[in-house]
Amino acid sequence: MxxxxxxxxxxxxxxxxxxxxxxxxxxxxxxxxxxxxxxxxxxxxxxxxxxxxxxxxxxxxxxxxxxxxxxxxxxxxxxxxxxxxxxxxxxxxxxxxxxxxxxxxxxxxxxxxxxxxxxxxxxxxxxxxxxxxxxxxxxxxxxxxxxxxxxxxxxxxxxxxxxxxxDQIAVGDLIGNGLEQIAVVPPAVDAEDTHSQIRLIGEKSGKLSLLAERRTDGSVLNMQIEKAATNTDGLFAQVMSTTRSGYAILLAWKNNDLVNVLSLPQQSYDERMSRQDLKLGAPDGNPDLSLTENKWWIDYPAKNRDVDGDGILETALPTPMPSVESPSGTPQLWSDSYYRWDGNRTMTFIEDRFWQWGYDLRIPGRWLGKYRIELPTGSENAASEVRFVYPTEREDGSTVTLPLLTLRQMSSEAWNALKPVLESRQSEYVVLGSGGSIIPGNTSQVTVALLPDGNGDLTGDAARDYEALRLTIAEVHELAGISTEDEEEASSDVEKH
Incomplete structure (x- = not known):
């Protein structure tokens, strides 16, 4: 393969x-x-x-x-x-x-x-x-x-x-007047002061002047001016503080003022687990961005990007992944949920992406609301395996958790032992790549995606529902964004190791 x-x-x-x-x-x-x-x-x-x-x-x-x-x-x-x-x-x-x-x-x-x-x-x-x-x-x-x-x-x-x-700079037509404006984050005056500013500089009466200023309660990261909606550019950034992990902002020019459109009420924020569209509150025009609780709270600075290739930048919202109940101490995994602003009061859900071991996997839309994450505990794979599973019931009423996709990172020696076993029972798998070790003592690691065998003895509707969720090799290829050249390169890398 x-x-x-x-x-x-x-x-x-x-x-x-x-x-x-x-x-x-x-x-x-x-x-x-x-x-x-x-x-x-x-x-x-x-x-x-x-x-x-x-x-x-x-x-x-x-x-x-x-x-x-x-x-x-x-x-x-x-x-x-x-x-x-x-x-x-x-x-x-x-x-x-x-x-x-x-x-x-x-x-x-x-x-x-x-x-x-x-x-x-x-x-x-x-x-x-x-x-x-x-x-x-x-x-x-x-x-x-x-x-x-x-x-x-x-x-x-x-x-x-x-x-x-x-400290940071971004340039673009934020106002929409055919000219471009400059957003700068001035350097911190005091190394112990976590506050910062975003200053918007542009044309006023034929000269460059300060058009607007917004204060923050943390360090500004990843600032960029990009297309934020069909006919609107916006200033995207993230503010990371010490009191909470941080929040994302999307500043747009509305009614001759710079406002943060990512004013997310607590109720909408709590609904993010559903991966549905989110309703925004009124745009926040307060010069001090720290003075409202209606924030696009983030636990880490996930990168905003155009995930669907339509020319509009999506905003990332780190979201806990749904998990099978696990013993306390099991780490919580997160996905980056991407939303596109509609130019008004709605953030439209686009897709979920899962980042692990340097790999970026788009989670299929048909899985949302149905899959769970399971991490092995008390085994040699506990630190190097992630399982996407589907909880369901058999006709006899018993509950079963069936695999959808298993991501595993192992030593090249372990892979050389596992590979003939998989091929002997005609199991499908995808080698994602090989490289340095994440486990001390191992010098070479191979990352694979394992597709499930059989249907878990399901029958009737349960079997049809499970079959509809399962992936093909071609779909893993698409979800990972892989080209033919990538296949050949990865094959060569694995053989070398």
């Missing part, structure tokens, strides 16, 4: 990387210009000082070292180039080139203080016909904030028009 490897992975926290020297594939990102990469690279080379190399930003709306954009609104694109000296940790350079008479010429240069370029964006902030250049510098030193500088470009010169320190 071919091995199948799950491709999807969840990142629980978004962590910025370090600036790096650009590879050839990072040099340029601009529409319809793939064939001109080398020509533009050659155009840049005469302007690079000796010993300097192109470098890519950690965060970028287009992620490249050479960019083309019309900064001044004259209809002609400028070339924006980021570069630094590899052995110099305290400055990053941005060069702006303009084309005159068919040849590129250096117009201006910006030198920023920092170990690397954390953020580079080219956005229309004050005028739709032109764009501003956003540069965020990271000092690389603990305790020192990142610094955001915004420049306008006119007459061949770059002029600084805004500066602010930040």
């Amino acid at each position: 071919k091995a199948l490897k799950i491709a999807g992975l969840l990142s629980l926290l978004i962590v910025g990387g370090c600036g790096r020297i650009a590879s050839p594939g990072d040099l340029l990102h601009a529409p319809n210009l793939a064939n001109e990469e080398q020509a533009l690279y050659r155009s840049v080379q005469p302007f690079l000082p000796a010993g300097y190399q192109l470098t890519t930003p950690d965060q970028s709306d287009q992620g490249s070292a050479i960019r083309l954009a019309d900064l001044d609104g004259d209809g002609e694109e400028e070339m924006i180039v980021s570069y630094k000296k590899p052995d110099t940790d305290y400055e990053v350079n941005i060069m702006i080139l303009t084309k005159r008479g068919g040849a590129w010429q250096k117009a201006d240069q910006i030198t920023g203080s920092g170990m690397n370029l954390d953020y580079l964006g080219i956005k229309s902030l004050t005028e739709p016909s032109s764009s501003e250049l956003l540069l965020g510098y990271d000092s690389g030193s603990t305790g020192l904030p990142r610094e955001l500088f915004i420049y306008s470009f006119s007459g061949g010169k770059a002029e600084e028009i805004f500066h602010e320190s930040y």
